[in-house]
Amino acid sequence: MFESKSGIFLIAGIGFFGLAFLSNAVVPAMMYRHLPEKPVADLVNPNVRYQFEDLAQRYPDEFKAAFATEQDPVPTDPQEAAKWYSTKCAEALSMGRKIYTGEGCWHCHSQFVRPVSNEDRRYGPVSKSWEYQNELQRPVMFGTRRVGPDLSREGGRRSSDWHAVHFFRPKTLSPTSPMPEYPWLFDGSPDKPNKRGLALMIYVQWLGSWLESYPYYEDYEPTKIEKPIAEAE
């Protein structure tokens, strides 16, 4: 058996591989059955919506060119407008994730906070499984190297204009940063992000926006209000 073709082919080749796949992939997948994967549309939470609307006010012309084109302007009806912003934000998130992947951001920035090495003090709450059960984690972006800091709680820590200047030329803000420059996310100047730039900014602002402590984790303490009041007066 140990030297026969069928032994090697079936036991070592397929059998052991299957065993590893079972224990390393099927088992965790089964364990997370109860955490359904969220589609992108469900990932647009009120926090990231704020950031998206912030981009619309910060870079009005660029935002219009990228998202509110003539064929698809912002609706005037408030309800419709809210829906429009959510839809566009989801689109921007998907695109942002694609750029984050394509530019190789994830090779220098991890997206998980470990329970060791004082990481919860540096970055915020330790990562939990449910945070990764969504479409923008396909494939998951844990990362394996940190030349730059972890980004899984980066959203909201800095405003989008900071990110714009930083993407355009990181050394402008962090003189010792080894991060490469990304001027192709802009039309010539850090205050003119193009669609890719806006999408990447919103993706970064989204990171961690699902946490209650967004974006306050360092000193955030919820102010207790006994029983929230009903919506209307």
Add this chain to the structure above:
Amino acid sequence: MPTATDSPRHEHLVIERLVFWYFAAALGYMLISMVAGIIMGLQLLSWNPLPALEHLSPGRWRMVHTNAIAYGFLANGFLGMLHWVVPRLSLRPVLDKRLSYFIFAAWQIVVLSTAVGLILGEAQGLEWGETPVWIDPLAQVGLLLVAFDFGYPIIKVKGPMYVTLWYFLAALVWTFLTYAMGNFIPQYCVSGSAAGAVGGLFIHDLVGLFVTPLGWGMMYYFVPILLKRPMWSHGLSLVGFWGLAFFYPLQGIHHFLYTPIPMFLQYGAVLSTIALEFVVLTVIINFVGTLRGTGMACLSNLPLRYFYTGITFYFLTCLQCALQTTMTFQALIHFTDWVVGHAHMVMFGVFSMWQLGMMVYLVPRLLKTEWYSEKWCYWHYWASAGGLCVMAGDLILGGLFQGWSWAALQPWEKSIEVSIPFWAVRIAAGAVMFWAQLLFAYNLFKTWQKSPLRTGEETLPHVAPATM
């Protein structure tokens, strides 16, 4: 067993031209990969000469660096090696020679379009599987064809097979399955932590089930030939193969310790990693045992020197593996340059050294002429091995400093500041290694130029094709 008279002749078994093409392509990708590495290394020191060009972005070229080594250099080198070894061991040609040429062309298209896709920013978010999603199915079909092409002669072998063929047979199956698992499952089937586990399994299996078995199969073939004696212990060969086959794939998750992946799976991965170290030890003992009494051969025989250097590095990396996957150690060194140093030691120190040694041995036999300059081969050896020693040692040490800086909650800039000297040494070592490969490629070119295959002269009588 075939007798001497009906034994097929070497010329009918091996498509030598194709072997050489594969080697040339492999070296080409090695150079591309190293250019990419140097771009990234310069960027870390803020010395990138062309900082703001989209298609030269270090972030994108970083992925070219790893992919060109895995799929360009190593895969091409191995395919060339398989074309030499498999028919000679099984005494049968590959399934179809036209298919072999087709595979060669198709594989170059796969690797080139991967590189182009990465440079255009089309990467898939899977480490070492950044191949854009639209290439994955093509690559998968290619791997299937490879499995058929080489699997056929192996399956046709009558009676017991030699160790090398165990490894190759398993590797053909594993490579196909690993690629499919890594490139499709996290993209289309599962997400989140489970996908992370699959990703870890993929990174790991790519080294453990594609590169390692092909590499060891190669060693089991070439080392006894060069030493003109059989392996020391067949029993240890068996233990080595089956231990590797069992333990290696179980360790994927050790790349993502302390993630939200369930803790008991992480412990399982750590345990099997440590267990594998004992298996590796048996393999190392076997190879050292084979060398017994003729240790000087390592000095006098150049290819053998490459091989045993690689074997030494293999021992070191596996020892390192067993230590660094412990939870205590991971807390400090994960995410640091330690891991990068480890990866270079494995991919360059072990597998690239083996392949380069194999090329040093085979190229004169393929081109029917001596190396243009044997001295340059020695230079290549010393610059490659020396450069790697410096680079790996430097990065491993630098990783410790980074880990300590982070744990001490220093501001991030401090960890960059402390890394700068290490990165400077790394780029210097990398430049030496790059120079060595350039020299090797130039040497290969000059050898090809004077080859009788090209000039049309008679085969030089004193370089006979290798015998088994």
Add this chain to the structure above:
Amino acid sequence: MRLRVALKIGWLGVAFCMGCERPLEPEFSSSDRAKSLSPELRKSLNTELEEATGTFAHPQMLVERSQANLAKGQAVYQAQCVQCHGISGDGDGPAADYLYPRPRDYRKGLFKFTSTPYGARPIRDDLVRTVRAGVRGSSMPGFNLLPDDEIQAVVDYVLTLTYRGEFEEGLVNLAESEEAIEPDMVNEEVLPIVKQRWVQAESQQVQVLTPQPQFTEEHVALGKQAFLTVGCAKCHGEDGRGQMPDNIGKDGWGRTTRAADLTAGMFHGGQKPIDIYRRIYSGINGTPMPGFASALQSQPDTIWHLVAYVNYVSSRRREGDSPPPGPIKPYVSAEEKAAEMAVAP
């Protein structure tokens, strides 16, 4: 031989690069008003200024502090702050043009997020707090990982720049009114005023009028009522988003500003109840946000109700409630931006 040539070229290259990158020795610059003075006045102004506050190479604190380590403070400032706040603290670093709100110009001595009354200078701890926590929702990050001695040192250096700016402004005023800068007048009129404002602030920290209650929904409801009646809604809007057509104004630095979106969940001046209390009580220096200290003098509890309501509004997003976008208008209109760009050198 070839190697030697290559080495030579390499050395030349290294020398060339180093020559390129050697930075010029930075210098403090003059304010626009100081630049418009006549050359003689400017000269005597600069003499006075240097004597009191030093130069970039040898800065001095106008209001001295025994533990101050200005060399260390300057090193931290040049590494972390100068990119936005500029060498002289004029809020005009290389990144400043692309940021909204613009980085603070220290030279007026105005700081937004203080624990002192409207118009007063901040106390030192206010600046320490801002450096540590950052200004959430703006481009000012928190530097909480810097060691404490570096934070203290950089705050001293920021104060040095601030004193210098204020002193310079005093000198310009003097020059414009008296057409001369005499040392006596400087010592009698300019210096004491600048110093006094800072010394005074130390004892002026706003304390709560009534202790903080345990917030209940009742407080929130009362707060909402007050929010609509006291005048908050006039700028912040009834929903707190500030998406009102006329929510636009000028700040003390002559820049466009507007009332904050309270639903952002990010308070520039800190999110603790006491931070919000002081914002309502004292207003925000240099902005149209007034203090409600006198308006609410007779009903001190109302401030806490407002705090409760503002807190409630700001945590709605965390609870999954996305307020409607409203008209969404640019922070800075295109015309204004063009005008600003035209002014910039």
